[in-house]
Amino acid sequence: MPADLDLIILGVGCAGLSLGMRLAANPGSCRRVMILESRKQYINDRTWCFWRLAPHRFDALIRHRWSQFAVRSARQSVVASCQHTPYQMLASEDFYTEARRIIDASNAVSLILDAPFHGEAKRVGSHWQLDTARGPLTANVVIDTRPPATAVDDVWLWQSFSGQEVSCDAAPFDTSTVQLMDFAAASHDEVRFTYLLPMSPERALVETTVFGTQPRHAAALAARQLSAVEKYCGGASYEVHRTESGLLPMGWRTRRTASKGSFVSAGIMHGGARPASGYAFERIQRWASETAHTLRRGGAPKPHRSDPLPTRTMDRLLLQVLRARPDLGPQLFVDLFSRADPGRIIRFLSDKGTLVDHLAMINALPARPFLRAVFAGRTHPSASGTT
Ligand SMILES: Cc1cc2nc3c(=O)[nH]c(=O)nc-3n(C[C@H](O)[C@H](O)[C@H](O)COP(=O)(O)OP(=O)(O)OC[C@H]3O[C@@H](n4cnc5c(N)ncnc54)[C@H](O)[C@@H]3O)c2cc1C
Incomplete structure (x- = not known):
């Protein structure tokens, strides 16, 4: 008996919508797609930033x-x-609206909100069966973007952040420049900094960020976030319009494999995030494009690709150094950005680094902690990001 569906996507945030919108616009032979999402509605819950290396x-x-x-x-x-x-x-609300507009106009893809799925897909003959709240469903292919329960220690470093979009009575923000990392005093526990996106002289997203071995929820960052906002608003009164927070994995200790054949795990917790930065938006777009192309032609989808060896090695060493010596973090990043050509760093962070870019970065970083990390061996993160 044929399966009910060609494809079921579980969890429809960035990865699920990115794939769903591409198939909705051009389904090819993947014409019966159902996507199940636990949230009841989409809100402006995050901002995605990335460097524009090419039109998109x-x-x-x-x-x-x-x-x-x-x-x-x-x-x-x-x-x-x-x-x-x-x-x-890119404001997430604009992305969500655009993706849903394309999906809603399609006959091939149906998106169902308020439809959490907590079970596992079971192999039954040549199909996958899911016992959903709507009854059993079968599909040829399942793509699971739900975040798995993650053992905290399995992640090499966590990037924890809590941000607020504020507007001030004064005009303290310099709209010409993003504060990528404004470091707090060096600490032996964590690397701490503020990230600031100035949207107008009066309005900005101010985000307290920590790289550390333990994930830190927004409440644990609240005091630091308050002082960051007060500092940047220069004492002026301000209004909070929106908050966002996140816990992003930076490198995994062990290589994890949840994907098997026509069941593929994808998204930030399944190899979508770049270990060195925790950023995932562009990587997810690349994966969604490739996967949509494969599914249209009736092919078998694949999980996120591993990074090339030079990138994996650089990420691994960087994470090892930050984990062993978080107190070096502020100087390390300042050295990197002051000594290496910004174009090279941007390409490296955007997964487009050449071998020469990697060598230029090595040249810009302090030798001693990195040599220690090299001699500490490979017992550490599987910075491939592949799960
Ligand atoms: C606040 C924030 C800011 C970020 N900023 C950047 C940035 O500037 N640049 C960048 O590259 N990356 C950024 N990231 C990282 C990354 O791009 C995002 O986390 C991205 O949303 C990851 O996509 P995803 O599909 O893996 O996860 P999500 O977008 O979180 O989607 C997972 C979906 O699964 C659903 N779900 C969970 N459990 C179930 C269930 N049981 N049943 C059904 N559905 C379920 C969730 O509701 C969710 O919609 C940011 C992350 C956050 C949180």
């Missing part, structure tokens, strides 16, 4: 672009130009 399908939705970014420690400040590859901001 969300160009028209970009709300802000910046041609400079700054990295600052207590001792030194670096301002770098990214005029030719601007740092750009």
Whole structure:
């Protein structure tokens, strides 16, 4: 008996919508797609930023672009130009609206909200069977983007952050420059900094960020977030319009494999995030494009690709150093951004680094902690990001 569906997607945030919208626009032979999502509605719950190295399908939705970014420690400040590859901001509400507009107009893809699925897909003959609240469903292919229960220790470093979009009575924000990392005093426990996206002289997203071995929920960052907002607003009164927070995995200790054949796990907790940065939006778009192309032709989908060896090695060493010596974090990033050409760093962070870019980064970083990390061996993160 044929399966009820060609494809079921479980969890429909960035990864699920990115794939769903591509199949909705051009389904090919993947014409019966159901996507099950636990949330009841989409809200503006995050901002995605990335450097624009090439034109992309969300160009028209970009709300802000910046041609400079700054990295600052207590001792030194670096301002770098990214005029030719601007740092750009996509509000999640614009992405969600666009994806749903395309999906709603399609006969091939149906998106069902308020439909949590907590079970497992079972192999029955040549199909997958899911016992959903709507009864049993069978599909040829299942793509699971739900975050798995993660053992905290399995992640090499957590990027925890809590941010607020604020507007001030005064005009304290310099709209020419993104504060990529404004470091707090060096600490032996964690790397701490503020990330600031100035949207107008009066309005900005101010985000307290920590790299550490333990995930830190928003409540644990609240005191630091309050002082960051007060500092940036320069004492002026302010209003909070929106909050966002996240826990992003930076490298996994063990290589995890949840995907098997026509069952594929994808998204941030399944290899979608770049270990060195925790960023995932562009990687998810690449995976969604490739997967849609494969599914249209009746092929078997694949999980996120592993990074090339030089990138994996750089990420692994960087994470090892930050984990062993978080106190070096502020100086390390300031050194990197002051000594290496920003274009090379941007390509490296955007998964487009050449071998020469990698070598230039090595040259810009302090040798001693990295040599220690090399000699500490490979007992550490599987920075491949592949699960
Ligand atoms: C606040 C924030 C800011 C970020 N900023 C950036 C950035 O600037 N640049 C960048 O590259 N990356 C950024 N990221 C990282 C990454 O791009 C996002 O986390 C991205 O949303 C990951 O996509 P995803 O599909 O893996 O997860 P999600 O978008 O979280 O989607 C997972 C979906 O699964 C659903 N779900 C969970 N459990 C179930 C269940 N049992 N049944 C059905 N559905 C379920 C959830 O409701 C959710 O919709 C940010 C992350 C956050 C949280």
